[in-house]
Amino acid sequence: MSHLPPPMFRVLAMALSAVCATATGCTVANSGHGGYDPDTLRIVLSQEPPTLEPCESSLTSTGIVTRSNITEPLAERDSTTGELLPLLATRWEQTSPTEWTFTLRDGVTFSNGAPFSSKDAAFSIDRAVNSDLNCNVDGYVFGDEVLKLRTPDARTVVVGTAEPDPILPLRISFVEMVPVTTSTTEKVREPIGTGPYAIEKWDYGQKLTLARNPTYWGPAPAFAKAEYKWRSEGSVRAAMLTNDEVDIAVGLGPEDGAGALGVPFQNNETTALRITGTEAPLNDMRVRQAINYSVNRTGIVKALFRGLGEPAAQLIPDGVVGYNPDLQLWPHDPDKARQLVDEARADGVPVDRQIRLIGRNSQFPGVTETVEVIQSELADAGLNVKIEMMDTAAQLQYQLQPFPANAGPFIALIQHGNQAGDAAFSVDQYMRTDGAQSAFGTTDFDKQIEAAGKLTGEERQKAYAQIFADEPHKVLQFAYIAHMRGILGKSARVDYTPNPATGDEMLLAAMTPASSDRTDQS
Amino acid sequence: MFSFVRRRMYTSALPLIIVLLGVFLLARLTGDPTNLYLPESATPDQRAEFAAANGFNDPLITQLIDYFKGIVHLDFGTSLRTGESAADMALRAFPATLQLAITTMLLAIVGAVVIGCWAAYRPNSLADRFSSLLSMTAASIPDFWFAITGVWLFAVLLGWLPTSGTDGGMLSWILPIATLMIRPLGVLTQVVRGAMVSALSAPYVRLARSKGAGDVRVVTHHALRNAAAPALTVAGDLAVGLINGAVVVEAIFGWPGIGKLMIDAILQRDFAVLQAAVLLTAVSIFLLNIFIDACYALLDARVREPARV
Numbered sequence: 001m002s003h004l005p006p007p008m009f010r011v012l013a014m015a016l017s018a019v020c021a022t023a024t025g026c027t028v029a030n031s032g033h034g035g036y037d038p039d040t041l042r043i044v045l046s047q048e049p050p051t052l053e054p055c056e057s058s059l060t061s062t063g064i065v066t067r068s069n070i071t072e073p074l075a076e077r078d079s080t081t082g083e084l085l086p087l088l089a090t091r092w093e094q095t096s097p098t099e100w101t102f103t104l105r106d107g108v109t110f111s112n113g114a115p116f117s118s119k120d121a122a123f124s125i126d127r128a129v130n131s132d133l134n135c136n137v138d139g140y141v142f143g144d145e146v147l148k149l150r151t152p153d154a155r156t157v158v159v160g161t162a163e164p165d166p167i168l169p170l171r172i173s174f175v176e177m178v179p180v181t182t183s184t185t186e187k188v189r190e191p192i193g194t195g196p197y198a199i200e201k202w203d204y205g206q207k208l209t210l211a212r213n214p215t216y217w218g219p220a221p222a223f224a225k226a227e228y229k230w231r232s233e234g235s236v237r238a239a240m241l242t243n244d245e246v247d248i249a250v251g252l253g254p255e256d257g258a259g260a261l262g263v264p265f266q267n268n269e270t271t272a273l274r275i276t277g278t279e280a281p282l283n284d285m286r287v288r289q290a291i292n293y294s295v296n297r298t299g300i301v302k303a304l305f306r307g308l309g310e311p312a313a314q315l316i317p318d319g320v321v322g323y324n325p326d327l328q329l330w331p332h333d334p335d336k337a338r339q340l341v342d343e344a345r346a347d348g349v350p351v352d353r354q355i356r357l358i359g360r361n362s363q364f365p366g367v368t369e370t371v372e373v374i375q376s377e378l379a380d381a382g383l384n385v386k387i388e389m390m391d392t393a394a395q396l397q398y399q400l401q402p403f404p405a406n407a408g409p410f411i412a413l414i415q416h417g418n419q420a421g422d423a424a425f426s427v428d429q430y431m432r433t434d435g436a437q438s439a440f441g442t443t444d445f446d447k448q449i450e451a452a453g454k455l456t457g458e459e460r461q462k463a464y465a466q467i468f469a470d471e472p473h474k475v476l477q478f479a480y481i482a483h484m485r486g487i488l489g490k491s492a493r494v495d496y497t498p499n500p501a502t503g504d505e506m507l508l509a510a511m512t513p514a515s516s517d518r519t520d521q522s
Numbered sequence: 523m524f525s526f527v528r529r530r531m532y533t534s535a536l537p538l539i540i541v542l543l544g545v546f547l548l549a550r551l552t553g554d555p556t557n558l559y560l561p562e563s564a565t566p567d568q569r570a571e572f573a574a575a576n577g578f579n580d581p582l583i584t585q586l587i588d589y590f591k592g593i594v595h596l597d598f599g600t601s602l603r604t605g606e607s608a609a610d611m612a613l614r615a616f617p618a619t620l621q622l623a624i625t626t627m628l629l630a631i632v633g634a635v636v637i638g639c640w641a642a643y644r645p646n647s648l649a650d651r652f653s654s655l656l657s658m659t660a661a662s663i664p665d666f667w668f669a670i671t672g673v674w675l676f677a678v679l680l681g682w683l684p685t686s687g688t689d690g691g692m693l694s695w696i697l698p699i700a701t702l703m704i705r706p707l708g709v710l711t712q713v714v715r716g717a718m719v720s721a722l723s724a725p726y727v728r729l730a731r732s733k734g735a736g737d738v739r740v741v742t743h744h745a746l747r748n749a750a751a752p753a754l755t756v757a758g759d760l761a762v763g764l765i766n767g768a769v770v771v772e773a774i775f776g777w778p779g780i781g782k783l784m785i786d787a788i789l790q791r792d793f794a795v796l797q798a799a800v801l802l803t804a805v806s807i808f809l810l811n812i813f814i815d816a817c818y819a820l821l822d823a824r825v826r827e828p829a830r831v
Binding site for chain 1: 555
């Protein structure tokens with residue numbers, strides 16, 4: 001008789017050996033649990049940045065790490081006051097109707113030691129706006145505009161436009177500066193910049209570490225390093241915060257469980273229903289008014305957003321140039337909504353035709369419930385509404401022109417964030433007849449928008465405020481819901497006050513150790 | 523044995539090609555990814571330029587031929603999202619999933635054999651009922667719920683384990699493995715128990731007992747060997763599911779594996795990465811199936827040899 005164990009046991013023995021080998025040789029496990037370096041800021045994001053390419057920094061997932069941490073622009077917008085502040089440029093002026101001249105800061109170097117000059121500034125703008133790289137910032141801020149660039153001396157760069165552009169410095173503030181050695185044929189995942197931090201190591205899929213830039217021109221940031229990780233689940237990000245595994249957790253919802261560590265802040269986003277007023281029954285003004293009377297904005301904010309938001313009467317929040325403080329909320333009046341729908345029906349408008357209510361999964365906390373409530377409210381008014389929840393790619397087909405053929409009447413739940421601080425960036429997109437995210441408009445209203453875009457200062461503010469006041473009477477493409485608020489998870493170890501731009505650019509240099517910080521626990 | 527493996531390789535080639543073809547076509551049915559990669563304010567010209575540069579305007583058949591040509595040259599394309607080689611991204615993510623899946627499956631097999639044998643040895647006893655309840659519950663619990671509850675209980679409330687990630691050494695493996703293991707453990711325990719109940723009542727077991735074999739020897743040398751074949755078949759299917767279905771665990775625990783990579787690629791319409799990840803997964807499942815068949819043949823001579831008339 002053989003003394004060898006039976007085959008099943010041989011298989012199991014091999015299996016157990018493999019378990020041991022796997023467990024001892026785990027390539028994905030790399031350090032011990034517990035403890036932290038008090039000089040390192042630990043941050044958890046909702047997703048890994050796809051790239052840190054500076055010309056992609058208008059993408060939230062890239063900009064939140066890159067902007068003003070690794071690379072910097074010539075000027076920076078104060079997200080609270082809207083004022084444009086000097087950064088790598090100390091001043092700028094309009095030197096001709098189609099030219100702006102920027103004077104650069106002295107003594108700035110890139111993290112690789114190379115000095116920053118006007119050649120780098122002109123190169124960076126040219127690379128981001130005029131190149132074939134298809135940079136996100138190009139499409140977001142400049143459209144198909146081509147800029148002319150001159151560098152009269154090492155500290156001066158002149159930017160020319162085809163038409164007078166009163167807000168060119170604001171647009172330029174979206175362009176991050178990179179050295180002239182940066183590739184113009186390929187995007188770079190790990191850029192060199194002038195910012196307070198530089199990339200130390202990026203373990204793709206696991207974590208990204210930034211270290212203090214020793215050549216930084218400004219005051220050294222408080223933390224020597226910043227370590228980013230990413231988790232897609234909000235509840236896990238909140239648990240990491242409460243379990244003292246991170247100091248900052250972004251993108252939390254009220255239900256994620258951060259408790260007292262969650263800090264609410266206004267995040268510049270506004271939610272609204274965008275109505276395709278070119279298809280019956282939505283092409284009838286009374287039906288669009290009925291939709292507005294049906295939506296209980298105050299109830300949605302209170303019950304579904306748990307108070308994290310303000311019911312909205314316009315597309316932009318306070319703090320953005322063009323905000324109209326005098327606009328009142330559209331009243332919630334279900335009876336009036338039913339009456340308007342009945343009137344439209346009596347006049348032969350096919351109010352029974354099915355309307356698609358299109359939402360995007362995970363667009364904001366409570367989006368599914370919001371869509372369900374709105375569907376119910378519109379049904380109560382007498383409209384035939386069907387919910388369609390889609391992923392981002394599918395929903396964008398209904399958010400961006402041209403819409404799919406034979407889409408029929410649909411209402412898209414949108415969320416718009418104005419990062420730039422000027423109403424032009426919202427109105428051109430959402431209210432012009434040919435706006436990429438506009439469903440319809442009128443020629444007269446387009447002229448009003450165009451005229452506002454040419455103004456500056458107080459006149460510009462008034463003109464855009466008037467546009468928001470007029471739109472519900474002249475077009476009525478929207479039923480605004482709320483100016484949203486986000487939650488940033490923050491440990492007691494760190495002092496930081498989130499601002500409206502925090503979701504798009506989170507300045508590490510603004511974070512300091514709290515006075516009550518604990519000592520090293522490692 | 524070699525000819526057996528060769529036969530299996532031939533029969534698996536066609537399904538592999540069908541899978542690749544299916545993923546290619548289904549991915550493109552989900553629409554053009556241009557809108558995802560350009561800002562919402564991009565002009566129509568910029569959109570057209572992007573689509574043309576990435577071949578999205580080409581006829582489907584042209585894209586398909588380019589794809590298969592690329593496979594022949596081991597060129598799987600570049601990620602739209604990161605600009606990296608799609609093959610590099612898939613190969614970097616795959617070992618993490620494999621480690622997780624292998625460890626989970628082996629622990630599940632060991633656990634199922636122990637619990638299943640124990641329950642089968644005393645059928646209808648309290649121990650048997652308890653193990654049935656345990657395995658049915660384990661097979662029914664949603665992994666998402668189990669994972670989040672595990673994080674809340676063991677990380678937040680008790681502070682014993684890290685919430686997620688791979689920085690916590692061995693401790694960081696516990697929750698992902700427990701989450702991934704619970705379903706296979708429940709299913710396998712039931713299979714082992716059922717097979718062992720049948721085996722323990724078979725004539726050869728009664729013969730072994732009559733010849734004086736002890737309980738341990740009867741279970742391990744006689745019954746378990748014959749009960750192993752159905753358990754191995756089910757374990758193979760479950761292992762395939764683990765490699766393919768670690769998406770939830772990888773997403774929740776921040777495990778940098780191929781399941782997470784695939785789901786991100788789907789959501790971002792990153793076709794090259796999706797195709798590279800599916801190809802790698804399909805090939806590994808194909809190899810796993812051969813391995814399982816080889817184990818099966820090792821256990822049962824009838825499988826190795828072609829039937830003789």
